[in-house]
Amino acid sequence: MPAFTIGSADVVPNSLAEENVARSGKAAARIRSARAALLDCRLCAHLCGVNRLAGRAGLCHADQYARVFQAQVEVSDELRLTPTLAIALSGCDLRCSFCITGQESWNPQAGRPADIRELASTAKRALAGGARSIMILGGEPTLHLPTVLELVAALPDEATLVWKTNGHGTRQARVLLAGLFDVWVIDYKFGNDQCASRLARVSNYTAVVRENLVWAHANAELVVRHLVMPGHLDCCWRPVAEWLAERMPNVRVNLRTGFWPAWQSHRHPELRGTVTAADAAEAVRHARSLGLKLID
Ligand code: SF4
Structure with a gap:
């Protein structure tokens, strides 16, 4: 029996019903609820309210079927979690001009249909071959929460699972995800709503991402990422760093300074180059002065 009542953003799990249930069992019990959520999609804070099961599209243009544009072992993530099998689902609700995987990330029709059985066997092979996590x-x-839950239901309960997100999900999404992922990696991209609106076409960004950060910090192991953008040290990185130092001083922070002017960066004059060595050094210096725990 599903452990959720569907119909509003206030989907609340019956935690008693889930007590002592293995992760795969929890995920399986939520699949029907996650599919029902697509009838009136409010999984992210755009709150489109469209019926994706009937083929209506919201701002992300995703229908009910998830596709995969990459499933490969990677070693470029956080050391403790790598090698990781990174399974990348097509489509995104944000429109970051500088997206490094722009075409696939923006287009939910990119890649191939998500085949749960195939992905689960790839994951099991990767784990047997030495992968430390599935991301x-x-x-x-x-x-794509229905597909995500199907996949988690098919993965070994002992595997370390990592959820990498832009932190723009709603409470409804978080409730469906609660207790399934060991580590949440959240990209905290912008330090203010104006930059978020101009560079990623999203409103009310700061409040939403902070709500997700606070929740993830309380409910899982959290890693926060920030990609320093050229010309955005003062308006984006400093406010992000200062909020993290004040609200979650012990969180691990992956500060990235290797900005590359990919995809539609050319639309914004300041994003047409890379981050200078001086700005990269200043970003790190500022983090250290605040006592942030930087990780590779
Ligand atoms: S943009 Fe968000 S709320 Fe809108 S349809 Fe896509 S996932 Fe649902």
Whole structure:
């Protein structure tokens, strides 16, 4: 029996019903609820309210079927979690001009249909071959929660699962995800709503991402990422760093300074180059002065 009542953003799990249930069992019990959520999709804070089961599209353009544009072992993530099998689902609810995987991330029709059995066997092979974790990312995987839950239900309960997200999900999405992922990696991209709106076409960004950060910090192991953008040290990185130092001083922070002017960066004059060595050094210096725990 599903452990959720569907019909509003206030989907609340019956935690008693889930007590002592293995992770795969919890995920399986939520699949029907996650599919029902697509009838009136509010999985992310755009709150489109469209019926994706009937083929209506919201701002992300995703229908009910998830596709995969990459499933490969990677070693470029956080050391403790790598090698990781990174499973990237197509489509995203944000429109970051500088997206490094722009075409696949923006287009939910990119890649091939998500085949749960095939992905689960790939994951089991990767784990047997030495992978330390399975990372589910996008695009933005929150768009595809029914498929995500099917996949988690098919993965070994003892595997370390990592959820990599833009932190733009709603409470409804978080409730469906609660207790399934060991580590949440959240990209905290912008330090203010104006930059978020101009560079990623999203409103009310700060409040939403902070709500997700606070929740993830309380409910899982959290890693926060920030990609320093050229010309955005003062308006984006400093406010992000200062909020993290004040609200979650012990969180691990992956500060990235290797900005590359990919995809539609050319639309914004300041994003047409890379981050200068001086700005990269200043970003790190500022983090250290605040006592942030930087990780590779
Ligand atoms: S996932 Fe977000 S952008 Fe996509 S339809 Fe649902 S609410 Fe809209």
